[in-house]
Amino acid sequence: MRKLGPQTKQHAEEKPSRLVAWLPVFLAVIATMSWAGNITLAKLVNATIPPMGLSFWRWTVAAVVLFPFVYNPMRAQWPLLKQHLGLVLVLALLGVAGYNSLVYIALENTLSTNVVILQSTSPLMILLVQFLLLGHTTTLKQTIAIAISAIGVLLIITKGQLISDFSIGQSELIALFAILVWATYCVLVQRLPEALKGLPILGYTVYIGTAMIFPVYLAESVFIQTMPVSFNSVAISLYTGIFASGIAFFCWNSAVMKMGAAQTGQFMHLIPVFGIIFSMLLLGERMAGYHYVGITFIVLGLFIAHLPSRKQQLSSPR
Template sequence: MKPRGVSPYLLLVLTTLFWSGNFVLARSVRLDVPPLGLSFWRWALAAALLLPFVWRTMVRDWPLVRANLGLVILLALLGVTGFNTFVYLGVQTTTASNAVLLQSVIPLLIILLSWLLLGVSITLAQGLGIALSLAGVLVIVTRGEPGRLLQLALVEGDLWVLAAVVSWALYSVFLRRLPAGLGGLTLLGYTVSIGVLAILPLYLGETLGGRTMTLEPVTIGSVLYVAVFPSLVAYLFWNRAVGEVGPNRAGQFIHLMPVFGSLLSVLLLGERLYAYHLAGILLVALGIYSATFWRHPSAAVGREET
């Protein structure tokens, strides 16, 4: 549960930090932990940790959940089953640069889908923020050399990551259709439970096909990390923040993922921090500020996001 007085924007920063760690770990253990196995055990463990504490509130809120059951199931399939499974399948074959670049489409897609599905306005500030943040991401991905974009080649993994992008954007937009009384731990409990059940047959098929997880301290520790921080903590933070600031503003913080990815590579993998990292981080920060905090008096398409 969100501590009192904690800014939703701080929650969004922490969420993207945890998710960045998820990408780093998934890529590093891909030879020892198959993608569907990682997705299943991530959420099975998350459910085992979460349900003993939330089952009473889940039972209490069941009438409200039942009235919105189709939406809750859709959110589980998009945000738990689909997004994570697609990401883990993608990082098996795609390069880090391609994956980061495709993830950075999420904020733009959220804004477009919010306009199309919810009628939420697209403001000048948000448009400027998207442009600045994408520029910052491109600086990091291309290492300050735009010509590198011409060398990017799509592979099967890119298509999986693109599917994850669409899945998460839809999840974030449909969160706004939940009634005010349904959210927090209740929503997390139901979506995790439904999501892991949907992953189970896929995982069994992978296991019967001969792909199993190597049980070593590194792989076990990796699964524990992704079960707690990118799963339980990050999803609770993201859901709460989207409920407070809306999907358009929250989506801008996805641009922090390549920033945190670069910093984690420096801290954990011993890579060097270059000037293009700093330039990209600055542009991303300016873009988030523009899209999130700057108010422009000009008219916008649709209705204002609240």
């Protein structure tokens, strides 16, 4: 039997370590791809499946899938939940009942492409919410970044008519409000005690949020449109509940544990990339000139926001 030399041994050991190093990147990509697919598929079926019906059954499936993982952490933190019940109710309303339902409503009368591009403003929207709710002062650099990205957002929600024939699309405004709701959730969730974060708050918000959606879903079924029982409705409910909720969350949180929140957060910018590709392949959507110009302004704003300050440059090792 041929013995492995020192160099061959080292090479054999390096291979698995490289795979382990790339695993969190792969997990973050899977999560963002699942979330982009959620938006595209919701647009694909929105002619036959009502938004609140999809929202309710998505989270109902997610509640079943997540139960084995969240039950014990939820039970352990029950006394802590009672102390922070008001905040948890607000988080369930924003993160589960509000955000996804608003996105599904917006998709009824706008392009999937518009919604996924507007998603890329999330980091800057969080800065804005921190300023409005918590009084966190924004730097001149952050203010400039928000202003530049706002031009890109306006180009998209006005369909390029920023100067002439100025009119704002209602569905695009709903999509933008949904992102504001999500940003508010992201800011407020940081106010939870550490013991409630992670699996406990996921479980509580999913179950409470699903209960909040239920009466609205019933009203939609009675007065507007009933959720059909069909292959499409079952398939989309399973996809959004299992992949866009359960698996995506598991992958994202595993990536955060390995890479940290800041580094993993950068992968959120893949949602528009995957979303545009899926929209072109599955929906036949095409990007107009104003999309490209709007993306340029949004990306430029994000780039400026992430530029290291002079103080950071001076303190960084050379």
